[in-house]
Amino acid sequence: MAMHTGFSFLQVFSVNFEMFTALYTLVGMGHISNYVAAFVLGTEILSKSIRIIFATLGVCIFFAFGFMLLPLFAYFIRDWRMLLLAITLPGVLCGLLWWCIPESPRWLISQGRIKEAEVIIRKAAKINGIVAPSPIFVPNELQDVSSKKPHSHHIYDLIRTRNIRILTIMSIILWLTISVGYFGLSLDTPNLNGDIYLNGFLLAAVEVPAYVLAWLLLKHVTRRYSMAGSLFLGGSVLLLLQLVPSDLIYLSTTLVMVGKFGITSAYSMVYVYTAELYPTVVRNMGVGVSSTASRLGSILSPYFVYLGAYNRHLPYILMGSLTIMTAIITLFFPESSDVSLPDTIHQMQEVKRIKRRHSPRQKQVIKNVVKDTPES
Known part of the structure; x- marks a missing residue:
């Protein structure tokens, strides 16, 4: 700005x-x-x-x-x-x-800055008249995220x-x-x-x-x-x-x-x-x-x-x-x-693709292949 x-x-x-x-x-x-x-x-x-x-x-x-x-x-x-x-x-x-x-x-958490994120969330809860859970993050998850080096x-x-x-x-x-x-x-x-x-x-x-x-x-x-x-x-x-x-x-x-x-x-x-x-x-x-x-x-x-x-x-x-x-x-x-x-x-979700339609002959070939394939 x-x-x-x-x-x-x-x-x-x-x-x-x-x-x-x-x-x-x-x-x-x-x-x-x-x-x-x-x-x-x-x-x-x-x-x-x-x-x-x-x-x-x-x-x-x-x-x-x-x-x-x-x-x-x-x-x-x-x-x-x-x-x-x-x-x-x-x-x-x-x-x-x-x-x-x-x-x-969200960005702070992705960078491993959990405490800063928790302060913001608690302030938002206070402004909105909501009682924030204590703790907001599960201790085990908090330790895992904090121990990881931000990628x-x-x-x-x-x-x-x-x-x-x-x-x-x-x-x-x-x-x-x-x-x-x-x-x-x-x-x-x-x-x-x-x-x-x-x-x-x-x-x-x-x-x-x-x-x-x-x-x-x-x-x-x-x-x-x-x-x-x-x-x-x-x-x-x-x-x-x-x-x-x-x-x-x-x-x-x-x-x-x-x-x-x-x-x-x-x-x-x-x-x-x-x-x-x-x-x-x-x-x-x-x-x-x-x-x-x-x-x-x-x-x-x-x-x-x-x-x-x-x-x-x-x-x-x-x-x-x-x-x-x-x-x-x-x-x-x-x-x-x-x-x-x-x-x-x-x-992320997968991008939709165009599904290829098979002819009746192709479908029969596929069925035969699947039928003859041994189970693993």
């Missing part, structure tokens, strides 16, 4: 575009690192029911509120230096949260085994394509008919009901079907845009808003889904690598928008097709609903 706010403040005093861009790179590094780390921290601290609310109606919906304020600030503050200063100063207040937010007990994990742990390697590749594809659709539609605002400030506000405002939908789906529907359904909605609507006559301006704008609605809903759920699939020991790295793929998608998204100069519907066709493809890939992810958060790589 210090990196994000500090370099953003220095941007105000940029003397040329090169200095502005270099500082903006550092701002972006601090911003997304802070966002991912804060999300993972909240995921590991909070219980499952509160975790879903935190991820959707907490983190994401306030992101939407900030997004809605941006065109409002830009409308009244036309000087870029003053606008940048106005949206940077509130970040200073986040420094006060250092004394309010505890460390993740350090590295980025290559995300591809060490076949299962986690497939999950990582699928997550990268999922995050990248969702990001292309989300940022592509967000950056396409000037190409929509009407006032750019109003369109920017509407594209931000449509995210609020999208996050509410995400919360309801995560609460009542399985993760895979929630994600796939939202992506199918967003992708299908974007593909329909090419069938709308050019003179039906309001219908086209409405379909773009619906497409943004579906993709945004999936974007908020992917954080929860990914964090639940990766184990504690590599959760921050797993979400971080996936988020890095998302940044690559955001880098590519302007070029999708620029294709509109050649064909107005081409960006929507490409983004819609990618979104539909991602929805299909999502169906092969393991389900994390009603499953405890994994702490180690061995506790």
Whole structure:
């Protein structure tokens, strides 16, 4: 947060575009690192029911509120230096949260720091009016964990085994394509008919009901079907845009808003889904690598928008097709609903695979092989 706010403040005093861009790179590094780390921290601290609310109606919906304020600030503050200063100063207040937010007990336990974790758990129990058991950890388990040297994990742990390697590749594809659709539609605002400030506000405002939908789906529907359904909605609507006559301006704008609605809903759920699939020991790295793929998608998204100069519907066709493809890939992810958060790589669920159907002749051969195989 210090990196994000500090370099953003220095941007105000940029003397040329090169200095502005270099500082903006550092701002972006601090911003997304802070966002991912804060999300993972909240995921590991909070219980499952509160975790879903935190991820959707907490983190994401306030992101939407900030997004809605941006065109409002830009409308009244036309000087870029003053606008940048106005949206940077509130970040200073986040420094006060250092004394309010505890460390993740799950992470502390994975590092063998049991006593620190117990202090945090007892404090949480006291705040919530709950009597914590004494002791919280079984003495034998406490001794075993304390005696073990904490195992350090590295980025290559995300591809060490076949299962986690497939999950990582699928997550990268999922995050990248969702990001292309989300940022592509967000950056396409000037190409929509009407006032750019109003369109920017509407594209931000449509995210609020999208996050509410995400919360309801995560609460009542399985993760895979929630994600796939939202992506199918967003992708299908974007593909329909090419069938709308050019003179039906309001219908086209409405379909773009619906497409943004579906993709945004999936974007908020992917954080929860990914964090639940990766184990504690590599959760921050797993979400971080996936988020890095998302940044690559955001880098590519302007070029999708620029294709509109050649064909107005081409960006929507490409983004819609990618979104539909991602929805299909999502169906092969393991389900994390009603499953405890994994702490180690061995506790991870297996990625679903396509089962090959055998012909009647192949089935008979298999039966004969099994029949003739001696029992061991």
